[in-house]
Every structure is written in C-alpha cells, then in structure tokens.
Amino acid sequence: MRKRLYFLLPDLPDAKTVVDELLLARIDDHHIHVMAKEGTQLGDLPEATLFQKSDFIHSIETGMIIGGISGLIGGIVAITALQSGSMMGIIVLGCTIFGAGFGIWTSGMIGSSIKNTRLREFEQSMEEGRILIMVDVPVEKVIPITEQIKKHKKIVLGGEDPAMPAFP
Structure with a gap:
C-alpha cells in the first residue's frame, strides 16, 4: 500500500530539488x-495527469455503483413485467452490466471536467505561483521521506491521504 503526500514549494527550482531528492x-x-x-x-518535472487533476476516478466509481444498482432494479422490474422464466437471470445480469457501464x-465524462476536490485547499497557493508536489510513497517510507522534505525551510507540508491501492 502507498500513501499520497502533498508538499507546497515556493518556486520551480525548489520543486526540481525536491523531485531530485525523491528520485534519489x-x-x-x-x-x-x-x-x-x-x-x-514545468520543464522535465513529472506533470500531474488527468487522474490527479480531476475527480475522474471518484466519479467513475460512483457512476458504476449507482448505474449498477439502477440496472439491477431495472432488470428486476423487467423480469417481473415480462415473466420470462428461463431468461430471468440473464435479463437481470444484462441490465446490471449495462447500467454499470x-x-x-x-x-x-462529468468527472473528467471537475477539478479534484482534494486539491481545493491548494488552489489559492498555486494561483499565487507556488508548486504542488504529490508523491505516492510506500507506507514504510512515509516518515523518512517526510523528514527528508522537512529539511527544506520553505516547504509547506500539505498532509497525506490514507492508504492507496498499489496500482492507482
């Protein structure tokens, strides 16, 4: 498992230094x-992707659950109305899969156009020219990495997210 750490830096040279330390x-x-x-x-710094910048992942998870439940209910209504004996399971399963999809x-589509809600607290700082670094580190490296980054006086620690899957 990994944890995501957030750091705010005053400028690009400091961000480059921190990224180099993380790579080391x-x-x-x-x-x-x-x-x-x-x-x-950002030059050669690893830029955040759509998955980090938007609420895409959270949105598709929510959509899958709501769509799947809606499809399940629709499938149950369909078999109740049609009363087609041997096809009942296939109808419910098909409706559930269609609803989830x-x-x-x-x-x-909606989530990809919405800013990541977790990053709202950093928006003002970024508009003022600060640089945000998000780093996904193994749980056992959280303390050593945080201590290493704290050595830089200009860095603001932005907190951490709870455990993330190993392959986000």
Whole structure:
C-alpha cells in the first residue's frame, strides 16, 4: 500500500530539488505528480495527469455503483413485467452490466471536467505561483521521506491521504 503526500514549494527550482531528492530516495517518477498555476512550464518535472487533476476516478466509481444498482432494479422490474422464466437471470445480469457501464461512461465524462476536490485547499497557493508536489510513497517510507522534505525551510507540508491501492 502507498500513501499520497502533498508538499507546497515556493518556486520551480525548489520543486526540481525536491523531485531530485525523491528520485534519489528511490521513488519512481511515475509516483511523483507536479502541479502549478495554469500555463506554468514545468520543464522535465513529472506533470500531474488527468487522474490527479480531476475527480475522474471518484466519479467513475460512483457512476458504476449507482448505474449498477439502477440496472439491477431495472432488470428486476423487467423480469417481473415480462415473466420470462428461463431468461430471468440473464435479463437481470444484462441490465446490471449495462447500467454499470452507462454509469461509468456518463460519470466519467462529468468527472473528467471537475477539478479534484482534494486539491481545493491548494488552489489559492498555486494561483499565487507556488508548486504542488504529490508523491505516492510506500507506507514504510512515509516518515523518512517526510523528514527528508522537512529539511527544506520553505516547504509547506500539505498532509497525506490514507492508504492507496498499489496500482492507482
């Protein structure tokens, strides 16, 4: 399991230094995500993707649950109305899968256009020119990485998220 740590840095040179330290601490660059004000050139820093910037993942999870439940209810209503004996299970399963798929599709489109709610607390700082680094570290490295980053006086620790899956 991994935890996501958040750090706010005053400028790009400091962000580059911290990213280099994270790489030296054997954190892969695909577990480091850098965000800044719109239009900021990050150079060779690993930029945050759609998955980190938006509520896409949360939205598709919610859409799958709501769509699946709606499809299940629709399937039950369909078999009650049709009363087609041997096909009942297939109808319910088909409706459930269709509902979940439709829920994933629609909520994914919506979620990709919504900013990540977890990052709201950092928006003002980024608009002022600060750089946000999100890093996904193994649980056993959280304390050593945090202690290493605390050595920089200008860095603001932005907290951490609870355990994340190993393959987000």
